[in-house]
Amino acid sequence: MKKHSIVSFWTIAFVLFLSLITYTNTMAQDLPTRDQIADKYKWQLTDLYKTEADFDSDYVRIGKLADNFAVHKGKITTSAKDLLSALKDYYAIWQSYNRLAMYAMLLSDVDVSISKNQILESRAMALGSEIKAKTAFYSPELLAVPYSTIEKYIKENKDLQQYKFNLEQAFRMKPHTLSAETEEVIAKMGPVLQLPDKLFGILNDAELQLPYVKDTDGSDIQVSHGRYRAALYDTNRAYRQRIYMGMYEGYKKNINSFEGLYNGKVAERLALANIRKFNSPLEMATYENNIPTEVYTNLLKTAQDNVKTLHRWGEIKRKALGYDKIHPYDTYVTLFEEAPRTYTFEEGVNMVREALRPLGKEYIRAYDSAINNRWVDVFETKNKRSGAYSNASGCGVHPWILLNFSGTLDDVFTLAHEIGHTLHSFFTEAKQPFHYRDYSVFVAEVASTTNEALLLEYMLKNAETDTERLSLLEKFLINAQTTFFRQARFAEFEMMTHEKAAKGEYLSADELVSLFNERYQYYWGEAMITDWEEGLSFARVHHLTTYNFYVYQYSTGFAAAQALSEGIVTKGQPAVDDYFTFLSGGCSDTPINLLKTAGVDMSKPAPITATINKMERYMDEMEKLMNK
Numbered sequence: 176m177k178k179h180s181i182v183s184f185w186t187i188a189f190v191l192f193l194s195l196i197t198y199t200n201t202m203a204q205d206l207p208t209r210d211q212i213a214d215k216y217k218w219q220l221t222d223l224y225k226t227e228a229d230f231d232s233d234y235v236r237i238g239k240l241a242d243n244f245a246v247h248k249g250k251i252t253t254s255a256k257d258l259l260s261a262l263k264d265y266y267a268i269w270q271s272y273n274r275l276a277m278y279a280m281l282l283s284d285v286d287v288s289i290s291k292n293q294i295l296e297s298r299a300m301a302l303g304s305e306i307k308a309k310t311a312f313y314s315p316e317l318l319a320v321p322y323s324t325i326e327k328y329i330k331e332n333k334d335l336q337q338y339k340f341n342l343e344q345a346f347r348m349k350p351h352t353l354s355a356e357t358e359e360v361i362a363k364m365g366p367v368l369q370l371p372d373k374l375f376g377i378l379n380d381a382e383l384q385l386p387y388v389k390d391t392d393g394s395d396i397q398v399s400h401g402r403y404r405a406a407l408y409d410t411n412r413a414y415r416q417r418i419y420m421g422m423y424e425g426y427k428k429n430i431n432s433f434e435g436l437y438n439g440k441v442a443e444r445l446a447l448a449n450i451r452k453f454n455s456p457l458e459m460a461t462y463e464n465n466i467p468t469e470v471y472t473n474l475l476k477t478a479q480d481n482v483k484t485l486h487r488w489g490e491i492k493r494k495a496l497g498y499d500k501i502h503p504y505d506t507y508v509t510l511f512e513e514a515p516r517t518y519t520f521e522e523g524v525n526m527v528r529e530a531l532r533p534l535g536k537e538y539i540r541a542y543d544s545a546i547n548n549r550w551v552d553v554f555e556t557k558n559k560r561s562g563a564y565s566n567a568s569g570c571g572v573h574p575w576i577l578l579n580f581s582g583t584l585d586d587v588f589t590l591a592h593e594i595g596h597t598l599h600s601f602f603t604e605a606k607q608p609f610h611y612r613d614y615s616v617f618v619a620e621v622a623s624t625t626n627e628a629l630l631l632e633y634m635l636k637n638a639e640t641d642t643e644r645l646s647l648l649e650k651f652l653i654n655a656q657t658t659f660f661r662q663a664r665f666a667e668f669e670m671m672t673h674e675k676a677a678k679g680e681y682l683s684a685d686e687l688v689s690l691f692n693e694r695y696q697y698y699w700g701e702a703m704i705t706d707w708e709e710g711l712s713f714a715r716v717h718h719l720t721t722y723n724f725y726v727y728q729y730s731t732g733f734a735a736a737q738a739l740s741e742g743i744v745t746k747g748q749p750a751v752d753d754y755f756t757f758l759s760g761g762c763s764d765t766p767i768n769l770l771k772t773a774g775v776d777m778s779k780p781a782p783i784t785a786t787i788n789k790m791e792r793y794m795d796e797m798e799k800l801m802n803k
Contacts, residue, residue, distance in 0.1 A: 205397055206557045209285060216520070218285070219549035222572050223278040230295070233275055234302060240268045241309040248312050252320045255328035255335060262338055262610075265313055270609045272306055273568035275299055281575055284560035285552065287381045297366075297373075304365030311359035317342075318349045340763055341610050344465070351451040351462070361450070368443060371436045372721045378432060379717060380560050385425040388417040398422050400561035401579045407507040408583050419504035423708035426715060433714035434684035440720050441676045456673050460724035464615045465765045470777065471666065471727050477780055478663035478730070481787045485660045486700030487794060488652055493702040495801070500704040503695070507585075507653060511646040517582035520553055527591045530633035531626060533743050535751055541598050545576070550597065555579035562717075563589050565596030565623075567604065569612035574600040584650065591630045595623035599758055607761040616725060617766040617777075620732025621739065622758060627654065628740035641800050648793045648800075655790050658733040664698050666727035669719055687713055734782040737789060738775045750774070 209217070224230045247261040279299035283292045325342055329335045335342075352358070385398040391411045396402065398421035406418035426433065444456035453459040461468050493501045495510040518526070524546055531538060545551060550573050552559075560577065567574035574597040580586045599622035604612050631651055638644040668691055672682060682690065692710030696703060713719060718726050742750040757773035767778050775782055 206399060206401075206555060209556045209559075212554055212556060215549065216551075216553040217549065218281055218552045218575060220278060220281055222549075223274060223281075227295075230275065230278055233271070234298070237268065237271045237275060238302065238305070240264075240271065241306045244268060244310050244313075248316070251313065251316045252324060252328075255332040258317075258325070258328050259332055259335055259338075261313065261317075262335075265310060266608075266610050268306060268310065270568075270570050272303060274570035274572060276303060277566065277568045277570065277572070277575070280566070281552075281577075284577060285556070286558045287376060287560055288558040293377075300369055301366055304362055307362030307365060308359050311362050312355040314345065314348075314352050315355040315358060317345060318352050322346045337608055338610065347465075348463070351453060351459075353451070357450075361447075371439045371443075375433075375436050375717060375720050376560070378429060378436075379715075381558055382429075383425040384428060386421045388421045390414065398425070399555070401555040401581050404579075404585065405581045405583050407504060408509065408585060410508060410512070412505070412508075415504040415508065416502070419706075420708060422715075423711045426711040427708070430684045430688065430711060430714060433720075434682075434687055437672075437687065437713070437720050438676070438681050440723075441673055441681070444673065444723055445677060455677065457670060457724050464617050466615075466617050466767070467778070470731065471670075471724070473780060474663060474727055474730055474783065475667050475670070477783045477787075478660060479667075481784075482660075482698055482700070484787050484790050485656060485698055486702065488656060488790070489699045489702035491794060491797065501702055502704060502706055503709045504706075506656065506699075509646055510649060511642050516584065518584065518587055519582065520580050523580070523587040523590050526587055526634075527594065527626070527630060530591065530630040531594075533629065533747075533751070534754070535748075537755075538598065541601050542594060545573070545594060545597055545601075548573070550574065551576040551578060551593075553578050553580050555581060563593055565593045565600070567597070567600035567612075569600075569604050569609050573597075574604075588627050588630060588650075588654070591626040592623040595626035598622070602755065602759045603761040606759040607763055611761040611763040614761050614769075615766040617728050617731065618735075618757075618769055620729050621735045621770065624658065624729075624732050624736035625739045625743075625754075628736050629743065632740060632744055641803065645797060645800050648797045651793055652790060652797075655733070655786065659730050659786060660698055662726045662729035662733075664694055665716060665719060666724070666730065668694055668713065669724060669726065731777055731783070734786040735770060735775045735777055737786050738782050739773055742774055 224233070244264055247257070247264065250257050251261045252258055276299045279292075279296040283289075283296040286292065322343075325346070329339055329342070353361070380400075387395045387397050390396045391409065391414050398418055403418055403422045406415055409415055441456075444459070448454070448456045448459040451459060453462065457471060458468055461471060489501060489506075492505065492510065493499075496505060496508075498505065528539060528542060531542060552575075555561075559579065561579060563576070563578050565574055565576045576593045576597055578586070578589060578593065580590070596619065599614065599619075600612075603614055631647060631654070634650075635644065635647045638647055671690065672687070675682060688707070688710035690710075691713040692705050692707065695709050696705045699705075716726075739750075739754060743754060753773045757769050760769045760772070763769075764772075767776070770777055
């Protein structure tokens with residue numbers, strides 16, 4: 176490789192950062208270490224690279240591919256043959272790079288405290304920035320000609336047909352694509368722009384100092400992300416409160432750092448939107464995904480117009496729990512069991528498999544392959560990244576799932592959710608070429624939430640008692656409260672803070688906490704009394720810092736999933752066939768059109784209002800059963 180300056184800068188900066196902070200293991204004390212977990216519950220990263228030496232060898236090879244791409248400079252659009260050659264080489268580089276980046280990211284996430292792995296990921300990130308810089312001339316040069324020239328080439332060479340929609344979308348971005356020199360500068364800034372994301376992960380997953388509290392038996396345990404999530408479902412209110420307060424004690428100590436990271440990302444988004452000639456970061460985010468901004472604003476308006484539905488749910492909870500007011504740590508606890516049931520991972524796997532059988536044998540075969548061939552990293556361990564995700568690269572290796580499974584019903588639903596992402600990627604990559612393998616984030620949450628809806632439908636169908644049915648109706652309502660209303664609230668907060676910043680009104684830590692807390696109260700209504708600590712949770716929602724106007728798609732995805740799951744259950748094979756067309760579509764069409772092929776039109780308000788109506792029906796049934 177000719178250019179090592181970016182790698183050297185990033186590596187040195189990261190090592191210096193680690194040397195300046197005092198790393199403590201207190202957050203993860205008492206959690207199992209990775210070597211205490213059976214291999215069958217851990218990723219088999221040798222599917223990507225057998226050894227780190229293989230990673231290093233591929234690193235050099237990919238760097239050379241990026242260097243060699245310079246051969247296309249000045250002649251990308253000189254002929255149909257040259258265009259096809261440039262397209263093939265361009266996507267071959269990124270396909271190879273994605274494998275390397277995936278390995279580095281997964282290795283880093285299993286223990287965020289290992290500096291060697293963090294540096295490996297940083298090297299991969301830096302290489303990605305180098306590739307962007309060395310191929311930065313591709314888009315400006317491609318877009319320098321009229322699209323009529325490209326249409327002529329597509330007619331001349333049938334091998335270009337597979338790139339037709341891809342090229343149409345590239346030219347759609349023409350007004351927002353800059354000169355080759357400017358694109359190269361932005362690409363070289365990649366490691367700097369990614370620094371807040373990296374620091375957020377370190378601060379949130381390794382450096383957050385969380386206290387010890389008493390568990391339900393009176394023993395001392397340390398608060399962790401996994402224990403926090405599990406405790407919110409515990410029927411012991413005092414324990415829920417202790418864990419809740421303990422979690423936000425950690426965020427309170429670091430709230431100025433989280434404020435700096437969040438406002439830094441807001442400033443970055445505003446700057447990039449301005450540089451790329453968008454009216455706002457929201458327009459930039461939705462335009463890139465081919466989504467009208469009206470979809471975003473209509474979601475917020477519909478949620479706000481129907482906020483009394485959530486107020487009703489809050490009042491049902493308040494009455495059933497027998498409290499004068501509910502607190503944020505009361506919003507997840509079940510109303511209908513003396514103690515929440517726990518599940519082994521194997522029990523969760525079997526439940527999800529049975530629930531997904533309406534999707535057919537092909538889907539179940541892929542599901543079993545994911546479970547049995549170590550695509551899933553299951554349990555929370557010391558210094559492992561918190562939360563859950565599914566990730567895929569389109570590089571010829573299967574997708575991957577990170578879990579922190581603790582045995583709650585919520586964890587079972589998380590498994591169903593992440594499997595939905597994974598098999599969406601799996602079926603897309605099986606049918607689509609690499610350049611169409613990465614479906615839009617707008618539809619990313621649809622397949623995952625459809626799986627959750629099918630799991631709930633399966634459990635409702637097999638409920639044996641009124642109490643069991645009540646608990647499942649409650650599960651849907653909690654899902655709606657979290658995935659629909661909560662994410663809409665996050666989206667509103669995101670839009671409000673960006674709009675204020677665009678006027679030069681960056682909010683202080685106290686102002687961010689106050690705004691987040693106030694909107695929480697608005698959405699929950701009079702049954703709720705918010706704790707000041709709830710305002711701190713803007714810092715805990717990493718999507719707000721690390722992603723650009725992403726969270727609204729959880730709400731729209733939830734609404735679309737309710738419609739899809741209902742069709743699969745009631746219409747059978749025709750609906751399944753349409754659903755598989757969607758699952759294997761990738762980004763070969765616009766997100767709105769792909770969902771239309773499955774029978775859902777998210778450009779209309781109908782799916783959202785249908786979700787609200789479903790909540791009302793379920794609350795009607797719940798109140799009847801409770802009165803009975």
